[in-house]
Amino acid sequence: MKLLSLYLLTFAFFQSSWSFSYDGYKAYSVTPKTLGQAKILKEFEDDEHFDFWSEFRALNSSVDVMVSPKAQLDFENFLSSEGIDYTIFIENVEEKIQEENKRQKRSALVTRGDVSFTEFMRYDDITAYLDKLNVEYSNIAQTQIIGKSFEGRDLYLIKISSGGSNKPILFMQAAIHAREWIAPPVALYVINQLVENPENADLYQNVDWVIVPVVNPDGYEFSHVDTRLWRKTRTPGTICAGTDGNRNFDYHWMVTGASGWQCSQTYAGHSPFSEVETQAIRDYVLANKENIKLFLDIHSYGNWLLYPWGYTTDPPDDADELQALGDRVNDAIAAVRGTTYTVGNSTSCYTPRRVLVQITPRELLVSI
Missing domain, CATH: 3.40.630.10 (Zn peptidases)
Structure with a gap:
């Protein structure tokens, strides 16, 4: 009986580590094949039931998204009706979070x-x-x-x-x-x-x-204490709290890759x-x-080494130098860890976004 009580106490401790539970949330890997499919999928980004863990990079390249239990059936039916390939790679996100929590407690x-x-x-x-x-x-x-x-x-x-x-x-x-x-x-x-x-x-x-x-x-x-997958700052809003700090800088603010909706993960x-x-x-x-x-x-x-720009497909003046630097970094990491990274500017590797090196006027970005 004492052992059972200890187990129940330990289980309750692990379960109550965060106030918000992701029980029943699933993680999908979705692969758009056409621009039309990619455009339709992006419309889900501002929906509170969807949390995009990665961004659209290219056609036939998968994007990972977590979906709440309330939206899963409709989402799967939608993907099937549009002929969009998908797999579920996490059946219950909360279970993964609790596994991480247990490892933390054992450290x-x-x-x-x-x-x-x-x-x-x-x-x-x-x-x-x-x-x-x-x-x-x-x-x-x-x-x-x-x-x-x-x-x-x-x-x-x-x-x-x-x-x-x-x-x-x-x-x-x-x-x-x-x-x-x-x-x-x-x-x-x-x-x-x-x-x-x-x-x-x-x-x-x-x-x-x-x-x-x-x-x-x-x-x-x-x-750490409330919502494990919280991404933004904690500034209160009129509807939802927080701002994506990485999209809050002024250089080409809100041009692309950001949202004006407070509840979006990419709210600028x-x-x-x-x-x-x-x-x-x-x-x-x-x-x-x-x-x-x-x-x-x-x-x-994501294994990415990204450099400017994120708002335009035009490369920066020193793109060749930045690419060469990124390649050297990638080679150094690979030599030690065997891990490789994709090197390139944000718009060639990634959907346009607010990358932080663009926070100030262009003259700030001096040669390395």
Whole structure:
């Protein structure tokens, strides 16, 4: 009886970790073959029962979408009537989320101020690690608060430098989309290896690294405690909360790849830079635009190395250089991990969208 009670208590603990349940939600892989099919599918993007996990890239290329139980039968009937191929690759999304939760609970707890690459750290633990580096490696690492989130959390960046002034800056940010939990560990690993591994000291002798490991801390925390697949900021709206920060920058705002509907996952906000989080990034970038030579935005869900532009098919002036750089990055990753990435500009690899390197006027984008 004691064992049964313990099991039930443990089961209840796992089940109650998030307020919102995705029980019965399914994930579909859908493959449009014609432009007409792709256009019809895109009309579902603003429907609250559909959550597109990937975007339309090309005909005969699949797109992944999560569908609520209420819409599944009609959606499947629609796909069949239109002759659109699909498969269901997750029968119950909630079961996958609970599997992830159980793995998290089995992981060792992170000591305050330490970093972990075996579990997903909470925002306070991430900032505690940055603060520790600021104290223990003050000769090369300095933290800076560049603003506050809507809910009042400090927006942290860390600068890694050997000293001096007017050095080229490599700017990196992660987790502008809250649910992309793998993005902060990537940023933290870069920080960890630069600061705590002396063998990498040569990597910051002639350049400064500026890294924001979590751009959207409110959404990131909300995805940990309430709705696992929350993507946007937490700014209240008149109908639905949150804005897609990645589509909230002003450069060709709302031209394509974004929505004006508050409940859409790609809602661009009521105006450019409506979010305090994107304002903080804007202000720092503009204040340092003469020195920033690379802007790297880390996302998940897809092996893509993307460069501008996302609003037009016209390539940037330095497209050849960016392609060559992306190819070198891909080769380096493949040599270590055996993993390959697709390299290209956003419109050749991806449906046009607000990619972050377009947040400021074109003259900010200097040669790498």
